[in-house]
Amino acid sequence: MKIAAIIPVKTFSKAKTRLGLSPHQVEDLCIVMLEEILHTLSISPQIEKTIMVTKEEKAIEIGKKFNTITIIDEKEESVNNAVSLADKYLLENGFDASIVFPQDIPFIKTQDIDFMLNYKMHPNFAIIVPSRRFDGTNALARMPTDLMKTHYDEDSYKIHMNTAKQHTLNVAMVFVKRIMWDVDNVEDLKFLLEQNEKPKITEKLKKILELD
Numbered sequence: 377m378k379i380a381a382i383i384p385v386k387t388f389s390k391a392k393t394r395l396g397l398s399p400h401q402v403e404d405l406c407i408v409m410l411e412e413i414l415h416t417l418s419i420s421p422q423i424e425k426t427i428m429v430t431k432e433e434k435a436i437e438i439g440k441k442f443n444t445i446t447i448i449d450e451k452e453e454s455v456n457n458a459v460s461l462a463d464k465y466l467l468e469n470g471f472d473a474s475i476v477f478p479q480d481i482p483f484i485k486t487q488d489i490d491f492m493l494n495y496k497m498h499p500n501f502a503i504i505v506p507s508r509r510f511d512g513t514n515a516l517a518r519m520p521t522d523l524m525k526t527h528y529d530e531d532s533y534k535i536h537m538n539t540a541k542q543h544t545l546n547v548a549m550v551f552v553k554r555i556m557w558d559v560d561n562v563e564d565l566k567f568l569l570e571q572n573e574k575p576k577i578t579e580k581l582k583k584i585l586e587l588d
Contacts, residue, residue, distance in 0.1 A: 378424050379493075380466050380521075381417045382476045384449075384458035385410060385430035392480075394561045397585075403434070404584045409559070410435055412482040412577055414442040420486045422493055423475075427465060429458035455528035466521040473519035475503075476526065480559040481514055482581075483573040488552045492517065495548040502540035503548045506533040508556045508564070515555050 388406045389399060397405065417426045428439050429447045439446045447461050459476055466474055473496070477484070492515060495503050500523060505515035513532040518524060524543045527535040540547045554573060559565050569578055569587075 377472045377496075377519075378470065379422055379473045379475065379517075380462075380471045381420075381423050381426045382459055382462040382466075382474050383410075383413065383417075383426060383428045383444075383479055384455045384462075384476070385428055385432055385435045385479050387430075387432045387452060388434060390452075392559070395559075395565060396562065401584055405559075405581070406479065407434065407438065408577065408580050408584065409482040410438055410479050411441075412574070413477060413479060413484055414438065414444055416484050416486060417477075417489075418442040418444075420489050422486075422489050424471070427462045427474075429462050456526050459526045459528075463521055471521055473517060474521045475515055475517040476513075477515055477555075478512075478558055481555055481557060482559075482577050483554040483557055483568065483571065485554060485573075488554050492550050492552055492555070495550055497546040497548075500544045501546035501548070502536075502544060503550055504533065504536050504540065505550050505552050505555045507558050507560075508567075512558065512560075514558055515550075515552070 388403045391406055392402050417423050426444045428444045429449045431449050431452055436446050449458050492503055501519050503517035507514045510533055511531055513536050516536055524539050557568055
């Protein structure tokens, strides 16, 4: 099965506005998180290719280090539009399935992807990993790649579950803690720093936040 990961990446200067950080801190935070998830995906035996959709120049340069395919999203209208651009590429290039991940889950490990995909079902399926607060979608696997449209930024977890059930009987909700840990606000960031999953990344984040 040919599986691609999709990573929509917002322009760094427009990202993480709820964290109350300086523009320089936000950029450094985005860089650390993006590098880490792209690294994890690049070494995952499950992922054939990572497709990043962005117009952020620094993200494009980071993607080159991990052999990522970058689709330029000049309009940057929404996450849903970014995913649709990636979907078009995947359909044209013969991918069987895709997994949409956000940029801000830096503690994800390859075994998390393996665990999630244990629930894949033939011939078509949807697998959904919610965010920690069950209001967002931190992983959305679809087979085929155009099984359903995405509905991010709209209490997406519930909508994705309901939409998936309209298109296939094979729908799984899977809890994978490190995928569920995203960074939307200060509380999320504090929670992340309390975990001991990736000490090197934790130290990088603390340095950015000047917590050393």
